[in-house]
Amino acid sequence: MKYDFDEIIDRKATFAEKHINLEKLYGTDKVIPLWVADMDFRVAQPIIDAMKERAENGIFGYTVRPDSYYDDVCDFQKRQKNWDIDKKLMSFSSGVMPSICMIIKELTNLKDKIIIQTPVYRPFYNAVKQAGRELLESPLKESDGFFSMDYKDIEEKAKQGAKYLILCSPHNPVGRVWSYDELKKLGDICLRCGITVISDEIHSDLILWGNRHIPFASISEELRKITITCFSATKTFNLAGLQSSIVVFPDEKLKQEFEQKWADFHVECNNCMSIAGTQAAFRYGDEWLEQLIEYIEGNVTFVLEYFYRYIPSIRPVRPEGTYLVWLDCRQMGLSGHELTRFMALKAGVAMSAGTYFGRNGEGFMRMNVACPRAVLEKALAQIRSAIEK
Ligand SMILES: Cc1ncc(COP(=O)(O)O)c(C=O)c1O
Known part of the structure; x- marks a missing residue:
């Protein structure tokens, strides 16, 4: 079957960590959450069917x-x-x-x-x-x-x-x-x-x-x-x-x-x-996984091209695997803490601070791209606008 990875699903309703902990960690919940490493996609239909059947027992x-x-x-x-x-x-x-x-x-x-x-x-x-x-x-x-x-x-x-x-x-x-x-x-x-x-x-x-x-x-x-x-x-x-x-x-x-x-x-x-x-x-799950990989490749390509074209002060690292893009923001000259605050409070995007991954993550941020492309389009436009200001 053909899966629709563009579908927007309300994850707040199911207490997703990426939404629920925003206020605590970023000081605001009015942000697009691209931090926790899980996906905003509905799972493969056979998984839903198997769990429904199990629940019906x-x-x-x-x-x-x-x-x-x-x-x-x-x-x-x-x-x-x-x-x-x-x-x-x-x-x-x-x-x-x-x-x-x-x-x-x-x-x-x-x-x-x-x-x-x-x-x-x-x-x-x-x-x-x-x-x-x-x-x-x-x-x-x-x-x-x-x-x-x-x-x-x-x-x-x-x-x-x-x-x-x-x-x-x-x-x-x-x-x-x-x-x-x-x-x-x-x-x-x-x-x-x-x-x-x-x-x-x-x-x-x-x-x-x-x-x-x-x-x-x-x-x-x-x-x-x-x-x-x-x-x-x-x-x-x-x-x-x-x-x-x-x-x-x-x-x-x-x-x-x-x-x-x-x-x-x-x-x-x-x-x-x-x-x-x-x-x-x-x-x-193979069929879903194959389509997922294709969608993630599309998202990564979109993100990379957007940065190259519109936000050249941030250099994304092209991942060979995972749905995570490591962003080199060192040209912005901000500390890890300042960078996270800038992205959350000025751009309205919550990403993982590079320093979360170690001292040599200073000046980097990690963006999770396992979400509908429309969400990425909005997040990138917000980052671009905050940086241009
Ligand atoms: C490299 C790595 N190991 C382990 C985990 C967590 O795995 P689990 O939820 O099964 O403990 C993650 C989650 O993001 C991860 O990226």
Whole structure:
């Protein structure tokens, strides 16, 4: 079926975080919210149908994931990425961040050194620091709006005793879809230096312009053995409110330890609606996803061209994946705080401050373009008008 991504849906009515927290974070709710990383699009019809059918059953008691759940996850990964996952090594939790926090807190040791590649999704910093582990920041290198990994720096951090690296693949916020060669080179360092990789692949189905996502664990058997992969259907299919994610471990022992930690808190059960939603998404969502990617590519192209043509003081970074556009606003000469205030209070657009992603995010902003094009047209016109004034 043909999906209509231009449809405007009232999200305030369902308490969407991006609306409800505006006043608290931006000092006004009279703004267009382009910050939280979820989408303003209705989900694929088979997901709605499956959840309706589940709801009609009328009983929402304690529920376990059926075997077919794992089959659906594996089939999708095989179809989309040619990745073979061993079902026995697969676990789940209520989110990729809960998984990463649990892995760091319970499967690493106090004071272990953990590398992140900055600027990066803020909760990575908190997950490491709150667990009392040592954070080693490896800044991405930037050349003319293109970001790449700093291998020399990672080797240096390895010499300092780094034990883990949280890989953001594709990368939020810079939108890189790491190539095979880049991942292989990183993997070689990790193997040589005894670094375990926690690979956050939550954005891995949102791949643009024919780029290809390579699951880190799929590169070789050696790398599989040092990788814990986290992903979900929630980012891909706009199901974040269902709170569900998948983790693939390198061995059964580690998986069992992870599951025991959740069991200690009695969080080993499942949200029954998330099971229905996730299975339908992975089983029947390909058609919607294909149309979504096309629409997002259109939105990204529109945004890029608008900035080039009408707002040349802001230079957008062309994402290879994700629906996030990293905006280089350094020419405006404003601090991170001033920039956020300017965009919210003068332009009426709420975006994520670059500094949310790290110190080297100063002068940048992140724009979420997963919304109807008409919303972007309005937001960009408002930014243009505020800057021209
Ligand atoms: C890189 C990355 N990891 C994790 C998350 C959060 O995932 P979850 O809602 O499953 O905890 C996000 C959400 O934006 C993200 O961008």
